[in-house]
Amino acid sequence: MNHVPSLSSLYDRVSRVVPKAEWMFFEDDVRAILDLKRRRNAVILAHNYQTPEIFHCVADIVGDSLALARKAVETDAEVIVLAGVHFMAETAKLLNPAKTVLIPDMGAGCSLAESITPEDVALLRQAHPGVPVITYVNTSAAVKAASDICCTSGNARQIVESLGVPRVIMIPDEFLARNVAKETDVEIIAWHGHCEVHELFTAADVRQLRENHPGVMVLAHPECPPEVVAEADFAGSTAVMSDYVGAHRPARVVLLTECSMSDNVSVHHPDIEFIRPCNLCPHMKRITLSNIREALELNRHEVTVDPAIAADARRAVERMLAL
Structure with a gap:
């Protein structure tokens, strides 16, 4: 945080994927964000799906959902800006309840998180008594609170096999559950959620x-x-x-x-x-340099988690991180 790279060195990092003409429109926001981070003792956590000018030029911590969850615990910053989607910001808040967590756009959601509710989890438990529920981190804090343990796409098989049981419920991503089921002898009961990308x-x-x-x-x-x-x-x-x-x-x-x-x-x-025959995530692309800057300037938008569910949701995440 003490050493601030020059704008020219930052552009050198991304010059192969960001045209110079486009960079000229980014420079003012990049400069302002670097200054705001210092003044507010803030860090920016950016998911791998963020655009290069965010990922390589203003982010302090980058990675997949698991890496961001792990590293969020280690930061000593007072403010965390989550350049990603809402469930990631909720997870950061769960693991840092005393810190201010901001998301630049409250509309940055996730089709997986929207595919299941705590009531759905309760019905699954009723249909499969005693079967543990593994919840993908791509879910709301309320759904995490209704589960036994969380997983990511990087550790799903490890989590499934760590429970030492013959059957598990894995929610909400049907394809992740089916792909993991091919790698393990544990029977996996899946939900019907899908990533729209x-x-x-x-x-x-x-x-x-x-x-x-x-x-x-x-x-x-x-x-x-x-x-x-x-x-x-x-x-x-x-x-x-x-x-x-x-x-x-x-x-x-x-x-x-x-x-x-x-x-x-x-x-x-x-x-x-x-x-690059890729598909865009409309939610990830709601995060921009300009709204990251506004988040730091205006303390927008602060993410909170209902205390009634925070403890149970935190337990599910921490149980994953402990493995």
Whole structure:
């Protein structure tokens, strides 16, 4: 936080994915955000799906949902700005109840979080007595509070097998549950929620990619349909996909996930060709440099969690983080 990079050095980081003409419109906001972070003792947590000018130029902590949850606990900042979607900001607040947590746009939601309610969880428990409920972090705090433990796409199999039971309920992502079920002997009861980005990919897309781009390595997010994962060379969370690219260094690669992921990973690998048949997340794209700046200037929009559910929701998240 003490060393402030120059605007020119920041642009050097993203010059391959952000045109100079576009950067000229970003510079004033970037400069202001860097100053506001110092003055307010604030940090910005940015998900892998944020655009490069946010991810590489103003964010202090970046990663997938699991990384952001873990690192949110470690920050000593007084203010946390979550450049991501609402459930991520709620999770940051759960883990930092005494700190101010801001989200630049309250409309940044998630189709998975909207696909299930605490009442749905209660009905699942009634239908399957004694079966533990594993809740994907892409859910509201209220749904987390109704569950036994949380998981992310990066640790879902580990969480399933850690419980030592023959059957679990995994909510709300049906495709994640079905993909994990293929990797474990534990029976998984799924819900019918889908990510509006990942459900758009098809097995035919993968076959066409291979036909049009010979030798391409295809990496898929486990929120994709199982038939897509089956056609891919590898499947993993956004963090795992990024690590895979760095470790294997394919000449040509495609990441079947949200658009900005390829831009952000490609910054570190200028020698790798990234094919980009991606889908945009309309919620992630509600976060911009300008509304991050406004969040810090105006303390907008503060995220709170109902104390009546916060303790149970925090327990579910902390139980995941303890593994």
